[in-house]
Amino acid sequence: MAITPVVNAIRVLEKMVPEGELLFISAHHSGQHSGVLKSGGLNMRIKDFVSWVNREAATHNLASQFVPDDPHGPLQVSRFRRTLAWHIARRPGGLVALAIQYGHMRTVLDARTSSRYGARSRGGIHTVLDVETALAADTAARLRDRLAAGERLSGPAARRALTAAAQAPRFEGRIVPRTFVHKARAYLARDGIVLYDNPEALMICAFKHDVAMCEPDPGATAPRQYDCRPGCANTVRTDDHALLLRERADELDQFADRLPPPLARRLRTNASRLRATADTHDSTPPQTAEAPR
Ligand code: SF4
Structure with a gap:
């Protein structure tokens, strides 16, 4: 992956x-x-x-495309490791991918799969990832941009997502001191209004521990997105997701045309379910923000 x-x-x-x-x-x-x-x-x-x-x-x-001198020295392969890891870790299942691509990073998995940010005893890349994940908050920032462009939200957690989008800091890229880690943890621990993009499931998760259907560990501050389940009360969808749901449904129907009847039936049922979800989104009235609980 x-x-x-x-x-x-x-x-x-x-x-x-x-x-x-x-x-x-x-x-x-x-x-x-x-x-x-x-x-x-x-x-x-x-x-x-x-x-x-x-x-x-x-x-x-094109002045904006110019690569400036780096105060930390020349760009070298050794420095790409963290950059790649940062991008990979922020995808659903990305920590598993990280462990595959960077085999020695068992500590990342140990710390992150259990989602116990506070329990970490070793420094290293996972600390950096937390800080950057918290700083970026880009799922929320992107959502805010989409809302500003007139997109609609649906799903049981839509109002919480609106609140999160309204509160999201804009990531502009900066170097933070090590002491920022505890702020990052606090940011990620705001139960109910931290948003996790889940493109594979075509939704955003506004993670609230009590109602999460992916069975996070007690005290976890992040969802187990690789085990995301339909019908969870933390689900949020945008217009983009609704479009993608329909596209995926069409793909399933195309596959079904080439499969034996029992398998084809299953795919068509899934396709209908995806279209029904998209229909529900399209018929959802615009939401307004609520204060976090
Ligand atoms: S099951 Fe719920 S809490 Fe877990 S990832 Fe999916 S939407 Fe989020």
């Missing part, structure tokens, strides 16, 4: 190297005869890439 930009990058590499070869095979990328590119070679390519981006930005007068 990986996020779309990572998959796209892998697909590009697959086209660049002969079929069946390692993606970073030296013979193809650098003309050397054995092994794969080492970090020195990769770092040089990153440097060349930044120079190319800046040259193109200057040529096309």
